[in-house]
Amino acid sequence: xxKRKTGASSRIILILFCLxxxxxxxxxxxxxxxxxxxxxxxxxxxxxxxxxxxxVLKLVQWxxxxxxxxxxxxxxxxxxEDITNFSERFSFLVSESNATVSDRxxxxxxxxxxxxxxxxxxxxxxxxxIVALESAADQWxxxxxxxxxxxxxxxxxxxxxxxxxxxxxQISRNRVKISVNSRKAASKGLTLTPELxxxxxxxxxxxxxx
Numbered sequence: 001x002x003k004r005k006t007g008a009s010s011r012i013i014l015i016l017f018c019l020x021x022x023x024x025x026x027x028x029x030x031x032x033x034x035x036x037x038x039x040x041x042x043x044x045x046x047x048x049x050x051x052x053x054x055x056v057l058k059l060v061q062w063x064x065x066x067x068x069x070x071x072x073x074x075x076x077x078x079x080x081e082d083i084t085n086f087s088e089r090f091s092f093l094v095s096e097s098n099a100t101v102s103d104r105x106x107x108x109x110x111x112x113x114x115x116x117x118x119x120x121x122x123x124x125x126x127x128x129x130i131v132a133l134e135s136a137a138d139q140w141x142x143x144x145x146x147x148x149x150x151x152x153x154x155x156x157x158x159x160x161x162x163x164x165x166x167x168x169x170q171i172s173r174n175r176v177k178i179s180v181n182s183r184k185a186a187s188k189g190l191t192l193t194p195e196l197x198x199x200x201x202x203x204x205x206x207x208x209x210x
Contacts, residue, residue, distance in 0.1 A: 043084070049169055049176045050090040052202055053131070053154065054099055056167065056178070059196035062102055063189050066150025068126045073105040076129040079117045080136030082110060086156065090131075101128060114139035122146050131156055132165070149189035161206065166190065179206040 067074070076094075078087035091108035093099070099106055111117045114136050121127040128150055132140055134157035142164025145153055155161075155168030166185045169178050180203050185192055196203055 045171055045174075045176055046084045046086055047089060049156065050086060050093055052169075052176060052178060053090060054093045054097065055202070056152075056154070056196070057099060057101055057106070057129070059193045060152060060185070061191040061193060062128060062150055064102065066125065066189050067102055067104065067128070070103055072126055073107050074101050074129075075120075075124070075127045076106055076108045076131065077117045077120065077127060078108060078110045078131045078133065079112075079114050080133030080139070081112070082133060083135065086131070086133060114144070118144060118146060121151055122148065125150060128152060129154065132160065133157075134159060145184075151188055152185070152190055176202075178203050180204065181206055 076090075078090065082088075087108060087110045094106050094108055111120075114132065117127075117130055121130060125148070129152045132153065132155045137155070137157055137159040140155070140160065140163065145151075145164055152167070153165050155163070155165040157168065158170035160168035161170065161179060164181075164184065166181050166188065167178055169176055171177075180192065180197070182192055182197075182205055197205070
């Protein structure tokens with residue numbers, strides 16, 4: 001497992017915030033003049049969540065035995081109708097930051113149906129992250145989590161709270177926070193670093209799930 005330099009993740013998140021506010025508007029919000037207050041707020045929240053999710057990849061540790069060979073890229077699946085272009089925003093961040101997991105590159109794929117994403121994850125250990133968009137909430141129940149190690153399931157909505165995800169997001173007072181089910185993560189062989197758990201402005205352990 002690659003050792004992290006002290007303060008590296010903090011520097012990365014600062015860089016990503018700069019990217020969010022300087023590059024995203026020009027790339028994704030060219031029509032901002034035609035957007036209402038709600039749409040602009042939603043765009044900022046999506047950009048912020050994409051940044052946080054990339055931070056998650058840097059603060060969760062995978063076991064080598066649960067990953068493919070180091071020359072094999074890892075896959076992140078974004079599942080559901082993507083009305084906010086979350087996949088494009090997240091893929092941009094992954095590319096611009098040269099993000100890796102355990103020295104392996106990451107490729108982001110979009111998939112429309114949960115059943116297709118689950119089928120791929122069961123047979124392909126290079127799938128390490130599945131992001132269920134809010135639009136896919138009605139396609140999910142906790143019994144669907146594949147019985148294999150090294151797979152992080154993330155729900156992009158409070159609709160996934162209490163439904164067996166390792167992590168899910170919720171928006172409160174115009175802030176994105178990420179609920180962490182540490183028991184579920186541990187059962188999948190994933191280690192949540194102390195740095196992740198200490199950032200309580202972003203992450204919180206859902207006691208109802210423990």
